[in-house]
Structures are given as structure tokens and as C-alpha cells.
Amino acid sequence: MFPFDKNAYLERFSKIRKQTINICKPLAVEDFVAQPIVDVSPPKWHMGHTTWFFEALVLENYLQDYKDFDHRYGFLFNSYYNTVGDRVQRPDRGHMTRPTVEEIIHYREYVDEKMIHFIKSESEKIDEHLSYILELGLQHEQQHQELLVTDLKYILGMNPIFPVYKDYIEEVPDSKDTEVKFINVEEGIYEIGYQGNNFCFDNELSRHKVYLNPFRFMERLVNNGEYLEFIEDGGYSRFNFWLSEGWDWVKKQDIHAPMYWHKIDHKWYHYTLSGLEEIKPDDPVTHISYFEADAFASWKGKRLLTEAEWEVVCQINEPLPNKDSNFVEKENFRPLPCKNGKMQLLGDLWEWTGSAYLPYPNFQKSDGAIGEYNGKFMVNQMVLRGGSCATPKEHIRNSYRNFFHPNLRWQFTGIRLAESL
Amino acid sequence: MFPFDKNAYLERFSKIRKQTINICKPLAVEDFVAQPIVDVSPPKWHMGHTTWFFEALVLENYLQDYKDFDHRYGFLFNSYYNTVGDRVQRPDRGHMTRPTVEEIIHYREYVDEKMIHFIKSESEKIDEHLSYILELGLQHEQQHQELLVTDLKYILGMNPIFPVYKDYIEEVPDSKDTEVKFINVEEGIYEIGYQGNNFCFDNELSRHKVYLNPFRFMERLVNNGEYLEFIEDGGYSRFNFWLSEGWDWVKKQDIHAPMYWHKIDHKWYHYTLSGLEEIKPDDPVTHISYFEADAFASWKGKRLLTEAEWEVVCQINEPLPNKDSNFVEKENFRPLPCKNGKMQLLGDLWEWTGSAYLPYPNFQKSDGAIGEYNGKFMVNQMVLRGGSCATPKEHIRNSYRNFFHPNLRWQFTGIRLAESL
């Protein structure tokens, strides 16, 4: 990131900013407004918020004589940065019908133009700190691109009309690999955490040693066929497989299957971004909560990987995304069945780990607004690893730590089993 | 209503159906989607629901070979008729981004065409019962036109951008009348309830005798200037003026002024459909709850009229709307200051009465879905009388009974004082 490469940045800036618009193309104007659950933000809010990030953290602080597009947008598009001021409360995002989508597109264009102008003409101001913020702005936009996909899936998928976002023509796989294999990992001292000179989040640091006791892990993700066996074996009605809070959640929310699953005339269907489809047994099971992942593992007499175990497994087996990795650029918007011994560590589905989201040794929160990015969420959330079919490929690393509350399941989440030896 | 006048109906049908679209013209597509509180429905829902009423209660039952526009719309646009089947739960209306506004306009056109065809070509089927339902469909649409105005006011008014729905140029009144006069009414037996051969709701029947003890009533509505005195006298912080549940509401909701009022730099403003404006002392105070109306009256040492008193006062003084009455057709979208001894009984503001919404003697609930229209709401609501600047003029009668829960204030509600003699 530093020294700052102006041209490389400008190219990535344009490409990434444009990608946000691309994701929204299939939407009707109405789809940009709704917030059916508090975790889901309206697409137009994502479009405004990612723009506000550049305006509030770059332009207002660094661009000479910068004039806000609209001074009220700070109040509307701040997400949670107490450092930066007051804001519309999160549950009210879906009640803000103005600014319109068109006005927000103007806002994006205005800020993009000023950003490009700034990078081109005032790049001498870009020191190490600003260079970090500029990169963070792109990373932040990529995170919201993933949320855009999962949020619009929720908005469309909870509608009884089940609108199609994008048609999907399934490839007939030349081979399938649904056998269950477990691979051993030897005990010993390993290192985890980010290593290198590119961007990483503060929560991936410091790189540090861990001791892993011997274990083995399932080579591929758990699939719908296996999960259906759990359902049919009474998985959702037998308390002994469940964490106590998970069981309360099942009872209170009346949960009987993964999110988006519907039983119609004795057959299971699920909503995908191509509409309602019959469940395919070889597809990885997705849209499950940590509670469900843990209960499934418990039913199998297994457990989930810890995040350290996962990272070590990934370092050894799939240290980088490859050309087949199922990230958002493939536009499948769904996990694919395992082929030919592919491990599906990177892409397809975020894998729930058995680790709580906590600081690494020597974790240092950044100063100011940037410091609110990660550290303050380090309680009551579980770590997920590996990225999904909704994640931009360039956004992921094997040290990347995602985190959600254990009851949430609108992300593309999945299960990989493990056991101690 | 019966015998059925085909041509008169067709004319009114077209005019009233078109008026719904007219009200929505100034909206952006985004404004059609939101439901910021459960009481407010998205404009596109109103457009669909009023159409569904004709489809479900007329076309499906009476038009030969009628084919639904879309069989899923019944689930989406039923409001609360258990008789007619399942439906999207009320708090989820704002989460339904589909069908789009355009699709709903197609739906309206489709149903309108079929309705006109039905009236023109199958009018021999129209017996007394169907004639009532056809009229009810229009009355129902007018009720939703009023809700459209108040709901879109809420959607725009809670937005920090305070969008303008329609500009307003104030007339300079040739005279003002802000003096407070009370008029006496003698005790005795009176009759209330609907009398005549036109349409009325079941809750206005039967016409029956009441005994009124002597009282007097304030000739005009309470205005902002008077209400500001109440605020400045600590009205919202002195429990002894308030009903116990009203006081809990004030504390819990942190209420300090009518809805839409904002204190900015020591001055009071309020949101109107023409944007944020400074409070004018001679304008009638509006957007107050029954709790506030009652507390204000208590502070004044007065009370509200009962609904029987109000109806008798109206029979005597303003039995019908006149050309100056401030209904929605005037497009003021706000109550006007009192002029020249006008009593403002009909139009301007719904007046909270001190009467709970309960059945009249010999009240008969209709059979089937129509029976769910009024009777089932007869508990825990207070009666309002007279219509408002958002009510269609043809919709009102002096026997018309409106009703809301005592904490609600997004309707154009106002206060008229009274006292026993």
C-alpha cells in the first residue's frame, strides 16, 4: 500500500466502485428500499454508505475546499462510527425513502469524480496513514458488495412471489465427489495471522504461534443430503444435540430447516437467486446458523474446526484462491457441489468455526474512526473463514476473519466437520 | 343504493379510482414502499388493497369466468379479513418490494376494466346485497385515500430531509376569528345515528334516542397558540392533567409536543406536506393523541364533547359540508385557521370525542367478510367525528363514526372543548 501507486489505485477504484452498481442492475427501484430484518440493509443504503465512507474519511479531511454533496447525508449514511457523529438508527434505514436511488447515484458520481480528482492532483498528500484509509475504502466497499448480495437475497427471498434475480443454467459436472474423507493434521507449533506486505485488517494481527493438538478434518463441505438425514432423524426436535441457547432459539423462532427452505407437498425446496428450486442433495448446505452447524456436528459425533486449525489447514492445502474457486465473480450466487477432491476452503461458503471472535496476542486497535472497524465487536460472535460465492475473490485471504452472532444465517454459511485425535 | 343506478355508479367508480392515482402522483417510486410504523401502510399496498377489495368481493364471486390477475395477490393485499383467508402479516407490508408500483398499476387497470365490463354487461346480477358491496368498495377506497395522505405524510415527515409533497401558498385571510366563544345546548331527548336512504356504515345504526344533559361547546377548534400555552405551562411534565396511561405514554415515548413538531434554535416548527414551517398560532393544533386532547382539556378545566353531543351540535349547526369546508379536494392538506364564525365541525380536523367506540342499540354486524368491517374494533378505541382536510368531502356525514386508539396521532386530529352546565 505504501508507497502509494496512483495508477494502480485509480484502476481498482473505478473497477470496484462500478461493481457495486453492477450488482444492483437486476433490481427494481422498490427493491432498493426495504429492510425486512435489522441485519439486512436496503441496497440504496449500501450504495450511499460506501460513498459516504470516502467522503467522510478522505474528501472532508484531505481535499482542498471540498463541498459536501449534501450535508444531511452524513446523518443518513453513517453506519456505526460514534467517532464520526450521530446517525439514523439502524432499524430505521428501511424507512428512509429519500434520497432516491437516482439521487444516490448522483452522489456516487459526485464523490467518485472528486476522489479521482484528488488522487490525480493531490496525491502528494497521501502518506502511509491515508494510503491505508484509501485501501480500506476499497476493502470496505467489497465487504458491502457481499452484503448487497446477501441482503438482496433476503429481500427477494422473503417475498411470497420469489422473484428471480438472475437465471442460472447448471453445468452438468463431469465428475462428482460426495464421498466423505477425513485428513489428519499432526500436532505441533504452527503460526497464524497475516504475514506479508499487502492490506490486512487489524484483527488478523499479530502473526503468532499456536499449538495444535492432533486432529482431522472433512475434505469437503457438508451437503444437503447429509443435512436432510439430520432433519429426518429429528435433528430439530432432539434437545441433546443443541447448545442451550440454540435450543431456545429453535423453540422460540420455530425453526425446522435452514433459512430459505420450504416444504411443499412433502418435498423440500429452497429459494435461490434464480427462484424457488428443489433441493439438490450434492449441493453444500447453506444458510445455517452456528447453532445448527454445532448441532449437526454434535449429531454426527464430530465438531467444527477451530479458526487456528482452519487457517493451518488452508495454509497447507489451498493457500490462495485458484481459477475454479467459486467467488462472486463467477456469478453463481450459490455454493457448488464438490468436484474431484477440491476442498472448497476458499469460496463457496463461509465456514463456521468453533472459535469465538477475540483479539490475537498484541492486537492493536487503530486510532479514531478506523479503530471502530473490528475490535469493538469482539464478544458474543463466532469466527467464519474462507469467503463465499458472494465474496469478491480479491477480498479474501487465508488469514481473513469474518464474524457473526451464532443465530444469524442470512449469509452464505456452511459446515465442515472435524475431530480431535 | 338500490335499485342500482348503473351510469351513476360507473361515473363515480372512475372518478374515485382515478383519485387514488392522483394522490400518489407527487411521490417517488421509493416512497411507495416504506412502512415506518405499523399503523402506516406503504402507498403501493393501499393501491393494491383497494383493488383487491373489488376483485375478492365482487369479481371472484360474480363475474363469469373471471381469471385472477395474479393468484398470489390475495395473500399480499388482504388487510384483516379472516373470512377471506391468510395474508401477509401487517408489520411485513413494508418488506414486500414486489409487485412493483408499475405492476400494481397494471393490476388496477385490469380490475377496473373487468369491473366496468361487469357493471355494463352483467348488471342484472346486482341485487341489494351486491349493490351494497359495490358502494362499500367506493367508500372503502375513499377511506384509504385519507390514509394515503396521512401515511405518505408520515413517510416523508419522518425523513430528516423533509421532502415537499406539494407547495402551498397561503391565502391572506380577510378576517380572523380567534376569540373563544362557547355555545349552550339545552338538555333533553335527541336522536343520533344515520337517517336516510343513502349509504352508511353498520356502526351508524340504529338511529336512536339519547338524553343529553345541558352543556356548552367551543365554537371553533383549539389552535396552536392555545396549545403552546399548555406546553409552556409545563403541560407535558405535570402528571395531574393526564390519564394514567397517557402519563405512561408521555414518559415512555418521551413526548414533548404534537407529532411533527421540532424545536430548532428555541423556535417551534412543524412538518407539513409543503415542508418544514414555523408554527402559526392561529392554525388549529393537529396530530395530537386522545391523551393529549384530554390532558389539554383537563388543564383548561374543561372536557371533550361526547359523540352524541357532537352529533347533536352538528345536526343543529352544520348538518352538511358546505363550499368552504376544508376537505381533501381543496388540496390544502392542512387545517385552516377559523374564519368569521365558521365552526369547523365538518372538515379541517377529526375531533377527538370523550366517547369510547361501542355499538349503538340494535347494532347488527353484517354477515361474512363485510361483518369484519367495523364491529370487531369496538374496544379500546375512542370516537372521532367530522372528517379532516384529508377526507373526501363526499365521504363524510354528521353521523359518521371514526375511531382510533388513544395514543395514535398520525391522523389529522384536533380538539374542541366543552363543559357540563
Place this chain on the structure above:
Amino acid sequence: MFPFDKNAYLERFSKIRKQTINICKPLAVEDFVAQPIVDVSPPKWHMGHTTWFFEALVLENYLQDYKDFDHRYGFLFNSYYNTVGDRVQRPDRGHMTRPTVEEIIHYREYVDEKMIHFIKSESEKIDEHLSYILELGLQHEQQHQELLVTDLKYILGMNPIFPVYKDYIEEVPDSKDTEVKFINVEEGIYEIGYQGNNFCFDNELSRHKVYLNPFRFMERLVNNGEYLEFIEDGGYSRFNFWLSEGWDWVKKQDIHAPMYWHKIDHKWYHYTLSGLEEIKPDDPVTHISYFEADAFASWKGKRLLTEAEWEVVCQINEPLPNKDSNFVEKENFRPLPCKNGKMQLLGDLWEWTGSAYLPYPNFQKSDGAIGEYNGKFMVNQMVLRGGSCATPKEHIRNSYRNFFHPNLRWQFTGIRLAESL
């Protein structure tokens, strides 16, 4: 009440104060502490609160050099009088294990002694206002005696052990009268409201004229046998009999029968203060909400009496309690089956009326704390009439207005049907 009769008062004071203790005699110390729902207060709270009333409203204001028993008790035993100061919040009453029952009994003895001393030695201070307060203190204690009975029934009745408060030996009735008769009342002008020179509450005034349209009423209360028919006819699962809020209540609270009813091995039992008993068809049905009373009436094609109708019926047929009236002094603690044309208007069960609790013409709220007694509850509650098997006989009048929210049913409530003619 005025001029004040010292000796008569002293005698009633002692008798009524002692009765509170008598009611509590069968309780274990533990039973004095619990507050299983917010509407139910712990018996020891009632004992303290009724004592505090005399201390705070009489002794502290009038008795020379009065020294509080414990200055912290005001905070603990104030119920809702904002005028008199802060207090333990209502839902916390059951969390206050101190003062102990024994300490509260000392408190009662201390205040009783001071009160008797005051009446005896400083009665010259007793003007009309104080005379009213002194009487109010006794009336207030009687009201809490009724609540004591219903609250301890709730505390014992929700315990799976179903403890017995007092054994009950049923008389074999010499005659039964279960036939359903309706009696006509002619239309015309009647008067309701308190008339006389004894004590009444402010809400019973002023005496005023009402016009009653012709109606008829059921001679006795609805019994369990009739209510069972309603249950067996699907009463709790057919929405069309229910008010909309009643139906929500049934669904949300999962209501299938009156409070205290339990179905065990296909038979219905109910908890009484003598333990769990099989339902007897001729006993009046009790512990039903207004919602249930209204739904039952609707199922029968009838309605409830208004409070004006009830009072007129009572004036004509049973203007005063008689020796057979089933009040708390009979120690039945349950309603009795109708015998020989007794109308059961006074005693047995509070009868839900179809009237909301609202002020009479010329209603005047008293000044100060006393003014918080009745008027501030005049919204969202329904009127009940006639007293119950838990009411002190001397406490009732045919103009007496009781009131509860429409969902409540832990009082001894019942149903009498009526219809317009």
C-alpha cells in the same frame, strides 16, 4: 359522614382493620411475598399499603407530633399516588422481602393505635374534608380486602401443588333454577348515579338522566354448563365471535378456557380456594375476561348490558344487598348456583358491562392525592357492576362502578346476557 360520628367510626375502623388480618390467617408466611403477575400484589404489600394510606393522608397531616413508624415505608407502600411522592415500581413489589410480615403487623398496630388516639382525642380537627378521607380510608381498605382474596387465589392457584385456603362443604340446594328467562325493560328516561347522603366515590357522580331504548336481560348469570357448550362449539377457535383485540389475545396467550380451568383426562377441573374441583354445570362461570364475555354473548346472538341498563335493572329488582347475597362475609369464596328466581345482581360475580369506564356528566375530580383515585383510569377499561363473593357486603351500592382492562380475569367476573328490543 359529616358531622363525624366518633364512636361509630371507631367501631367500624376496628372491625374493618381486623378483617384484613382475618383474611390472611390461613396463609403461610411465604404466601405473603409473591407477585406472580403485575396485577397481583403480595398480601404483605396490601397489609402495608392500606396502613400507609392512614399514615400518609391522616396522621402525617393531622396528628400533632406524629412520628413515622419508619420513614422508608412511604417509598415501599405508596401504590400510584404521584402527588405523595416516589415509590417502589409496581412490578418490584414481589421482590421486597423486607419488611417482614411480622414487622408489617407491628406497623399496622402502631398506626391503629395512633389513629384511635387521634380520633378519640383530636376529633375536633375533623372537618368535612378529613371526615371524607377517614371514610375513604375504610372504603379503600375494603377494596384491598377484595384484592387480597383474588390475589391470594392467584398466588395459590398458579402453584402446581394447588394448596387449599379454606375447606368448603357444599350445601345441597333445596331447589335449583337453571332455566333461562329474559325480563323486559321499557324505554324511557331513567336516572343513574349515586343518590343519598352516605359515602360514594367521585366516579358515581353526578346523578343524571339517561335515555334507555327498550331491552331485555337474562334473569340469572350464565353458568358453566352454558359456557362449556360455547367451548365445545369451538368458541375459542372461531374468530368471528371475537373482537379483533380479543382474538389476538386468545392466539397470543393460547387461551382455551376460563382462568383456573384445567383439562385432566378429558374432564374439566378448576382451582377454587378449596383446591382443585370438577366443574359443576350449574355454578356461574367466572374468571373470564371481557373479551370472553363479549365473545360468548356474540355466540349466543346477544350482548351484555350497558352500565346504565344494569343500574336501572338493579334499582328496580335488587336495590340493596339482602341476607342471602353471596358476599365475602359468607366465606364461600365462590359464586353459587342460582336459586329460586334470585337474580344475583348484587354479590356472586362482578358483571362485565358493555360500557367503557368514562366520566359522568359534571364529574369532578377531587383535589390532591384523592383526585388520583378514579379519574385518571378513565380510558381503555370496561365497567363491571354488582360486587362479588370476594366483596365486603357493606362496600357495595347499585351505583358502584368497578373497572378493569378487557383482558383481565383474575377477579371474580361473570356474564349476564341482554338484547335490544
Place this chain on the structure above:
Amino acid sequence: MFPFDKNAYLERFSKIRKQTINICKPLAVEDFVAQPIVDVSPPKWHMGHTTWFFEALVLENYLQDYKDFDHRYGFLFNSYYNTVGDRVQRPDRGHMTRPTVEEIIHYREYVDEKMIHFIKSESEKIDEHLSYILELGLQHEQQHQELLVTDLKYILGMNPIFPVYKDYIEEVPDSKDTEVKFINVEEGIYEIGYQGNNFCFDNELSRHKVYLNPFRFMERLVNNGEYLEFIEDGGYSRFNFWLSEGWDWVKKQDIHAPMYWHKIDHKWYHYTLSGLEEIKPDDPVTHISYFEADAFASWKGKRLLTEAEWEVVCQINEPLPNKDSNFVEKENFRPLPCKNGKMQLLGDLWEWTGSAYLPYPNFQKSDGAIGEYNGKFMVNQMVLRGGSCATPKEHIRNSYRNFFHPNLRWQFTGIRLAESL
């Protein structure tokens, strides 16, 4: 535990069972009933529940011809064991006034007698599994003794009368040690988890290797004086020290100081089991949540120890309780100021660690009801270590893992700082 030592067990059984009664001696009967928050159970429930444990898990399964004391007690005194059947819901424990305290004491005596009889006369039935359950029964009772102390503190401490449980005469310490020292620990492989042949909980196993990165830790607990500096520096009003959920908790619950602290006339007091006392700066700060512990550490630029770090520190410095350790047997019922380089690792206060409560490698949940003891709580809770002034001395080990939700603070919780090197 196995082979089973009959005499040793009988002696411990009697001693531990008696200790439960001893703790309750200073209470009034009323104090046994209340449940002011859902986390606090009524003392009489603890007395019944610990007894039910022996009845349900030992006597009913093993004692020939055992007759339940009362078959309804299973429903009343089961805590959360789904395996063992239905139960009174946790929030209703405080509503159960029966059985009375006296009846529960009879229940205890009955079960004790049967237990002693069983151990004496049928000890040949005691295999390894039963031997474990018998020991677990004692361990379980000791856990509830700790809860008894903290729960009765809550019941008395939330009462505005602030009753005294036991007077306390403070020793004048011969020396004080309030200086802040940090001690370094070298990086490397360590082992944690239970090692030995005595009782431990399933969650302490398996003993396993961990890699610790270098760190240092504060030699004593954080004291009130230090915590007051945090308060006075605006600790509770500066969001940047807080976890996001912690900040929400502070705002929503309006938190300004540790639990039981009261500011009276500009001075800080706190409720102790000896009544209300002024805060002493050298006493360890207690009754703070994880959120507060974490915020304090953040304010200091430090962090908490992980549980592995804590256990290693304890292994090295204070592997076993010593004669000065401040456990419940000392009857201080409060943490003591640090003396002479005592580290206060065991006793005084449970120390919040920065570790979430999760399974160790090779963790094995037991079968049946016993399996519900620990494993099902392994989400959303933080680990605490070291025992407190309310913990029985024999109950603790350096591998002992306690756990609570991060917002809870009615336990004797405290803070020890650490930092990475």
C-alpha cells in the same frame, strides 16, 4: 472417587448438606421466596433443588423401594435438565410460595436420611459411574452454596431498607500492598486442564498443550481506588473504551458504576452483606460485568488474561488454596485488600478472563442428564477463574472453569490486568 470410600463420603455429605442450612440461618422466611431477576433463584429453591438432585439422580434410580417425598417436587425443583423432564419455568421460581421453607427442610431431612441409609446399607451398588454422581451431588451443592450467597446478597441488596446479613468487624491490616507490579511470563508450550485422580468437571478435560506468547500480569486485583479513577475520567460516558455490545448495555441499562454502588451526597457507598458502607479505595473492585472489566482494561491500555495464561500463572504462583485464602469459610463475604504480595489468584474474586467458554480438545460430554451440566452452555459466555469469597474452599482448583454472560455482575467478579510483550 473410585473405589468409593463410604465413611469419607458420609462425613463430607453431612458437612456439606449442613452448610447449606447454615448459610440460610440469618434469613427471614420472606427472604427465601423472592426472585428479583431471572438469574437469582429464591433461597428455598436452592434448598429444594440441591436435594432433588440426590433424589432424582441417586435415590430414584438406585435405592430399593424408594418412595418419593412428594412426586410434584420433581416438577418444582428441576433446574434445566431436559433429560429428567418438565419443570417450572425459570422466571416462575419466585412465584412458588409452596412448598414452604419448613416443608423443604423436611424434604431435605427425608432425602438425607435415605441417602445415608443407602450409602450405609447398599454401598455395594456403587460402581464408578454412581460414585461420580455421588461426588457430583456434593460439588453441585457447593456450587449452589455460592449462588445462595450471591443471590441472597441481591435479594437483600436491592431492598431500599438494606438489611444486614451478618455484621463485619474489619481487621486493621498490619501492612498494605497497593503498589502496581507486573510479572513477566515467558513464551513457550505449557499444559492446562485438570491433572490428577480427584473429581473434576468434564469441561476441565482433556489436559492439553497450549502455546503462550510472552506476556505479563498484574500481581494483585484492581482496587476501588483505581476503578474510581476510571469513573471520574468519564469511563462510563466514553464509547471508545467499550465493546459495542457493552456500550449498548451501558446506555440501555443506564449504568454508571459497579452493581450495589450508590452515590449519596457526592460520596460513593456500596451495599455489602453487612449493610451499606462507604467505598474503601484499597478493597478490590467487585460486581462488575465483563463489559466493565474489558472497558477498564482498555482505558488502562491493557487487557485481561486469557484463561490459559491465568491457569499457567496460577500453576506457577498459587497452585493450591492456602490458609489465608479468602473463601466462604472465612465468612468475610467480601474481597479483602491485598496484603504483602499475596496474589489473590484463588479466592477473593472470580477474575474475568478474555476467553470465551468453549470446549477443550477432546472434550467429551457425559451421557444422559449429567451431560447437560456444562457442554450445552459453551456459547456467548466468558470464562472466570479462581473462585471468590463466596466459594467453598474445597470446591476450587486452578483448572476450574466458571462462566457467565458478559453482562452479568451479581457474582463476586473482579479484574486483573495483563499485556502482551
